[in-house]
Amino acid sequence: MTVRRASRGRAARLGLAVLLCAVGAAAAPARADVIIGVAVPRTGPVAGIGEQVLQGVQAAARDANARGGIAGEPIVLSVQDDGCDPGQAVEVAERFMQAQVRLIVGHVCSSASLAASDVYAANGAVMISPASNAARLTDRGLPTIFRVSGREDDQGRLSATILAERFRDKKIAILSDDTPLSRSLADSTKANLNKIGQNEALFATIVPGQTDDAALIKRLQAAGIEVVYYGGHYQEMGRLVRTAAEQGYRPQWFGTSGIATKEFGALAGPASNGVLMTFNPDLRRKPEAAAAVKAFQAEGVDPGGFTLYGYAALQALVEAGNFAKSTDPKTVAETLHAERFNLVLGNVGFDQKGDVTAPGYVLYVWRDGAFTYAN
Template sequence: MRALKTLLAAGLLAALSGIPAYAEITVATAGPMTGQYASFGQQMKAGAEMAVADINAKGGVLGEMLKLEVGDDACDPKQAVAVANEMVGNGVVYMAGHFCSGSSIPASKVYEEEGIIQVSPASTNPKLTDEGGPNVFRVCGRDDQQGEVAGKFLAGVYRSMNIAIVHDKTAYGKGLADATMASMNKYGKKETLYEAYTAGEKDYTALVSKLKQNNIQVLYVGGYHSEAGLMVRQMRDQGMNTVLVSGDALVTDEYWQITGDAGEGTLMTFSPDPRKNPIAAPLVKAFRDKGIEPEGYVLYTYASIQVFAQAAEAAGSTDMDKILKVMNSTKFNTVLGELGFDSKGDVSLPGYVFYIWKDGNYDYL
């Protein structure tokens, strides 16, 4: 009914103005466009805008142009639900979002109820697909996969050292920290300290002092770059050489802007860097020509939009049920490589690897 009213209104306006009516298909991305994690929102926005522009330049989808809506959830669960409802009102048929797991999970309930397909480029908490509806997918990995890799690494490389695991109490941060700790314990290494911290603070000296008192030599942070960056700086201020290890929420140049040289040697897990994929080279150049570095989740968001375009074309429709049949049975050629989805909606792409920060950049360890 919503779509019919929109179409009738567009047709009436065109008739009155004498301009032909052109149908549009509305897709969206949503994430932290403002706030302390805005660098990730900007990654998603850049990827979605380029994908929509490229698809439209080739004729759109089903002969119609794509229109992009951008939602700002600030990584807040309540705001994410409000954004999801706003997207429903805007006639969105596909959501390439959200970023934070704590946003994607509650928003997914709205999308399921309203018949909107959701493909997150970045939300890694297992609950998103384990408990989500048939409309929920992701093109990134899962924290149980990421935690398995990180925990095994910590247990093997730092077996004789004192390791602390801390988290920010979010669905992403705590989920990743717990998965990493479980994996590390499985491989025979026990943590010296397990603590929670509050995201958004500027002073972590109390936590750092506790780490120092316990002679912590390796700190695993289940959380985001903004807090991890402050922690490593404040550890260096207290004369600590503790190695900071974290997950995929450090894949932003903003981490180094916070840490400066204190970030040297930071380790993190992330999927294989899609910028290094030969098939991505022309797109990477196109982004750089526009002054955009396609780091982190830029190309993951681009791929999310590619999946929709290919699935809708194959289905011959934007109807959710028809597209879902395609998504559940088809491989898609994307900037990330060929990918498909399992019965839960998780992606069939290579898992996690380790990176190290050096001289302001991250690369494979």
């Protein structure tokens, strides 16, 4: 079988071997009728978010299998680690294509989703991301590419509005790291803030693992920065928040969906209290998610963060397949575009770009190692 590849060279590194695990069964069946690929980072800087997504996907597959799977056939998950790396993501996508896996939940990081989606689109495979919010992922109009999370431009607009409304007379710094998504979030927030009529006092890019935190904090202090917006992930922001507090510097910190994991609270410690964050709506509050939440809690799991978005991504594939009575990827994609579904997200559909029709982002605040809606 020939895999149609995107216009990218092969990555030098190989990801993990395909792991087939029958959800809700003692052992994998000899022949899987409906194999769904799951591509998440299980190693690397955002492995914690990847595990949230995987936990949600596994629960959704278990629940779907209890109701007959897709079109009467059981679901088997093929789980692969993309390490949040574009090259590894392409390798994962190509292995799925070689294995004839044409329904995929993933990827998590926008850079990985963008790279892998070219492979999926070229081969007519359906990909539905539970977490990637780069606008370009769906703006290209690829007919088999979807997401259940929000878009970066929506997040940037909300962030700018909050900064302008709550901190109009404060000196604001906008920071990003050297990843495409972080730069896009920072650029979008800056552009929208400037459009409102407010200018930031400092705009800077840091390099994760290479930036001198102490020097950066001194730079922020010297500039009289009172509010720090950071568009990157939880490792760097958690460390910065903690280090700044240790040095007696306590600006208002403002993060994004990249810190929506308990690891941020653990890294920042007590200094995380009061940190603001934009993130997708808390699905634990949705009545449509009540049964799934109850099942998670019965197992001692709090399905926060991206967990229920992983559940929703798999659930959308199942609902579309059952509506169409087919697992053909072209049919599933057409059904996702055309119909509405009762998911843990609520009653939603997907527009012609592949974006979900659910609300995008809300404001949260961190308290005691967890985050909740801000007033």
